[in-house]
Amino acid sequence: MDERLAAFKGLLFALSDAATFLFTRPLGLTILGAALLLAAGARLWTVVSGRRLAARAAGEDFGVGAATGAALREVAGMGLKAAGALPALAGLAAALVLLVGLADATRAVDDYIAGQRRVAELSATVRNLDRRYKSMDVSIEEVVDGRIKAKLAFYDYRNPQAPAKTQSIDIAGKELFIDAIVCNFDYSEISAGKAINLAIPFKLFSDEVSETQGVALTLLDDRGIPLMYERSPDELYGLGADAFGARLAELMSLLRTDEAARGAGIVRSLYGDAVHRDVKKGDSFSVWVEQTGGLTVKDASSF
Amino acid sequence: MRGIEGRRRGSPLLGWLIILLSFGLAGYFWFQGLGSSQKERIALLESASSKLKSETVPIKFMVLSREGGQIKARIKLYDLAGGEVAVIEKSWPGKELYIDMLLEPVRTARESKEPDSWIAFPYRIFTDELSAASGSLLFDAYDGGGFPEVLGGAEWSPAERLAISTAFADARRKAASGLPAADASQGVFGSAAHEISGISSFEVGIVYKVVCRVKGGIEIAEDR
Numbered sequence A: 001m002d003e004r005l006a007a008f009k010g011l012l013f014a015l016s017d018a019a020t021f022l023f024t025r026p027l028g029l030t031i032l033g034a035a036l037l038l039a040a041g042a043r044l045w046t047v048v049s050g051r052r053l054a055a056r057a058a059g060e061d062f063g064v065g066a067a068t069g070a071a072l073r074e075v076a077g078m079g080l081k082a083a084g085a086l087p088a089l090a091g092l093a094a095a096l097v098l099l100v101g102l103a104d105a106t107r108a109v110d111d112y113i114a115g116q117r118r119v120a121e122l123s124a125t126v127r128n129l130d131r132r133y134k135s136m137d138v139s140i141e142e143v144v145d146g147r148i149k150a151k152l153a154f155y156d157y158r159n160p161q162a163p164a165k166t167q168s169i170d171i172a173g174k175e176l177f178i179d180a181i182v183c184n185f186d187y188s189e190i191s192a193g194k195a196i197n198l199a200i201p202f203k204l205f206s207d208e209v210s211e212t213q214g215v216a217l218t219l220l221d222d223r224g225i226p227l228m229y230e231r232s233p234d235e236l237y238g239l240g241a242d243a244f245g246a247r248l249a250e251l252m253s254l255l256r257t258d259e260a261a262r263g264a265g266i267v268r269s270l271y272g273d274a275v276h277r278d279v280k281k282g283d284s285f286s287v288w289v290e291q292t293g294g295l296t297v298k299d300a301s302s303f
Numbered sequence B: 001m002r003g004i005e006g007r008r009r010g011s012p013l014l015g016w017l018i019i020l021l022s023f024g025l026a027g028y029f030w031f032q033g034l035g036s037s038q039k040e041r042i043a044l045l046e047s048a049s050s051k052l053k054s055e056t057v058p059i060k061f062m063v064l065s066r067e068g069g070q071i072k073a074r075i076k077l078y079d080l081a082g083g084e085v086a087v088i089e090k091s092w093p094g095k096e097l098y099i100d101m102l103l104e105p106v107r108t109a110r111e112s113k114e115p116d117s118w119i120a121f122p123y124r125i126f127t128d129e130l131s132a133a134s135g136s137l138l139f140d141a142y143d144g145g146g147f148p149e150v151l152g153g154a155e156w157s158p159a160e161r162l163a164i165s166t167a168f169a170d171a172r173r174k175a176a177s178g179l180p181a182a183d184a185s186q187g188v189f190g191s192a193a194h195e196i197s198g199i200s201s202f203e204v205g206i207v208y209k210v211v212c213r214v215k216g217g218i219e220i221a222e223d224r
Helices: A002-024 A026-057 A064-084 A086-129 A187-191 A241-256 A258-264 B002-009 B012-053 B158-176
Strands: A132-144 A147-154 A165-172 A175-185 A198-206 A267-278 A284-290 A295-299 B055-067 B070-078 B084-093 B097-106 B117-127 B189-194 B207-213 B218-222
Touching: A002 A026, A002 A086, A026 A064, A064 A086, A086 A187, A086 B012, A132 A175, A132 A198, A147 A175, A147 A198, A165 A198, A175 A284, A198 A267, A198 A284, A267 A295, A267 B218, A295 B189, B055 B097, B055 B117, B070 B097, B070 B117, B084 B117, B097 B158, B097 B207, B097 B218, B117 B158, B117 B207, B189 B218
Parallel strands: none
Antiparallel strands: A132 A147, A132 A284, A147 A165, A175 A198, A175 A267, A267 B189, A284 A295, B055 B070, B055 B207, B070 B084, B097 B117, B097 B189, B207 B218
């Protein structure tokens, strides 16, 4: 059905384009005029040649005056015939106008449908890019004698409603750094809903404690998979535990080396990002993974 | 009398034609309006999508060498028009380079109750072995008479210039006195993008760029 409709539309558009070209464009009008003149010239030539042959056969003289007279009579005859065909020509013109109108209306409807499809695609793009996922919550319990005591809650982006794990820390400094591996996928993957930017917090340090002396966040299991991404078989729907494990391992392999990520072709960037801010007792803030790329920090009260 | 009756009867065809034409015209204008509102919506969505992705590149850098436990790198700072503002070449102890940015929240839309965008200031360079407090501050390198030159090359109103200069002066003052410039009470936070040994390292001789997004995320990518 679609193929037949497409074929009909193709024919309709071709006829409409040809009519529009011939009757509205200067070049089309020139070609049409030239064709009519050529046809009229050929007709006159045939008539005058016929008359000349007839005159010769009859042994009569056929001069310029006789030829002009024959031509003028033929021209007048053609004019009369054209006048007689005026109703038919008007009908043809009306049919052509109808044809062009129908083609334009069909094109307008097609454009509208394509526009609606584009609106749906763009809406999905904006919705997916504007989305963010909570990576972790930080609650500052105490800042005393140059030491920070805090409680961290880590989230799995698949279930950001409740923390997957918590950890308490105690570190020297005034400013807290939360270090994470960040994996940003191509915009096309995100906007199509095929991928979500990932962040895996792995270390905590401060303005006074360097990263190498920082506190490791023990989130990886023996397969190198962050615990927050693990699931019990009971929690899996529509996917077997083995298949889920294989998918997860595949995903995590992207995070192991930059080369693997590049090889996959869908990872835009892979790097570490230590977000930080000064802290005081009672502070509570969250680290978010932005789907446009990178991490942001916002007060818990902002959401 | 007969004439009047004749006119009253008239031809119903003309009436139908006028009604049909009126419907046709109304349908045409309705469809035109529909198409125009659809085009406006598409333009709005395209603009929202590009705004979400919009980015600035205030820093590009290249690791020159990694020898004797030191990382030597050349850091170049750029304004918003892509003009070079400053070049810093230095060595730092460690294996992983951290490029620290300060993100100041700003309100771009009058109707927004909360900050909806972020302005990025290059803050400092440190490493995995050098604590942030001992890192190299970058503020002096792009201070153009109190205005951060990395935000030059754009049309700022006097009020916007003043707000930017005030935020910059505040960050400089705190950093100079050894306090964290990422003042949480102002909604400011820092973001130190860095390499991770064994996973993602900055290759010697390759130029990388620090991409700052209007949404607040910092990203490091190869400058191809």
